[in-house]
Amino acid sequence: xxxxxxxxxxxxxxxxxxxxxxxxxxxxxxxxxxxxxxxxxxxxxxxxxxxxxxxxxxxxxxxxxxxxxxxxxxxxxxxxxxxxxxxxxxxxxxxxxxxxxxxxxxxxxxxxxxxxxxxxxxxxxxxxxxxxxxxxxxxxxxxxxxxxxxxxxxxxxxxxxxxxxxxxxxxxxxxxxxxxxxxxxxxxxxxxxxxxxxxxxxxxxxxxxxxxxxxxxxxxxxxxxxxxxxxxxxxxxxxxxxxxxxxxxxxxxxxxxxxxxxxxxxxxxxxxxxxxxxxxxxxxxxxxxxxxxxxxxxxxxxxxxxxxxxxxxxxxxxxxxxxxxxxxxxxxxxxxxxx
Numbered sequence: 213x214x215x216x217x218x219x220x221x222x223x224x225x226x227x228x229x230x231x232x233x234x235x236x237x238x239x240x241x242x243x244x245x246x247x248x249x250x251x252x253x254x255x256x257x258x259x260x261x262x263x264x265x266x267x268x269x270x271x272x273x274x275x276x277x278x279x280x281x282x283x284x285x286x287x288x289x290x291x292x293x294x295x296x297x298x299x300x301x302x303x304x305x306x307x308x309x310x311x312x313x314x315x316x317x318x319x320x321x322x323x324x325x326x327x328x329x330x331x332x333x334x335x336x337x338x339x340x341x342x343x344x345x346x347x348x349x350x351x352x353x354x355x356x357x358x359x360x361x362x363x364x365x366x367x368x369x370x371x372x373x374x375x376x377x378x379x380x381x382x383x384x385x386x387x388x389x390x391x392x393x394x395x396x397x398x399x400x401x402x403x404x405x406x407x408x409x410x411x412x413x414x415x416x417x418x419x420x421x422x423x424x425x426x427x428x429x430x431x432x433x434x435x436x437x438x439x440x441x442x443x444x445x446x447x448x449x450x451x452x453x454x455x456x457x458x459x460x461x462x463x464x465x466x467x468x469x470x471x472x473x474x475x476x477x478x479x480x481x482x483x484x485x486x487x488x489x490x491x492x493x494x495x496x497x498x499x500x501x502x503x504x505x506x507x508x509x510x511x512x513x514x515x516x517x518x519x520x521x522x523x524x525x526x527x528x529x530x531x532x533x534x535x536x537x538x539x540x541x542x543x544x545x546x547x548x549x550x551x
Contacts, residue, residue, distance in 0.1 A: 234247075
């Protein structure tokens, strides 16, 4: 005979498999009456737990979840996420915890992943990245009672514990540095416009330029890929009143921008100064090496993991502000027109 499954219980009860998982694992998300009905059906058809056994007997999964709403091909090329994951893993492996990683296409799918992971007892908590304004994931996670740490600015994390750095201060330092070199037309090639950190960097960039009287500033939003970074750079430097300096939101786009400058016979930094964000090894192997804003990203990942493990252990956890990104001048920036 075929072994009874959660799908059989869901069909008999007229509910989703997620609701059955919640009921069988005694997690919030279903009413007490429905929970009792589901458990009664499970007993009636002879269902026995297997992978859910740990959750039913109170043991932890000893795993935490991370979902990333980016195309898988982009994730593989993005130094930031590789360094972040390395930091998370360094802390988890020392505690014999596993990292469950899933790439999703949108917030609706991401939320469903959280509900399934939590309902099936597959994770003890999650790390949330790429925070949006009025992010629907935050209240959903709060309602689930799922332990979570957000890598993002505390203004949008609700009751969830944030790990964050002051991107605004780093952007202001960069604009002031370029202005001190003599740049008056500065552009910013930014990331996804819906992300909180993108907007905060945009605001800091605009405020710094306005405060210094730099009227020729502009912002172009992209998807963080090299292709979009190159396209944005080509459009900016082809303009009649082209910028003399460009600040990029990641290394991949900055390297692509350097290639465009060389393609268009612009000398870096005499004709065009370039600044990257993240300062991965990629910034230093190109010629000229890229001036970059960098911080210890693996440290941030490890801090997020430590905070989450403390939450899972029942400790009170507050937000942690990590170091502000530091500007490291290299060969890609200089006095405009100076050869």
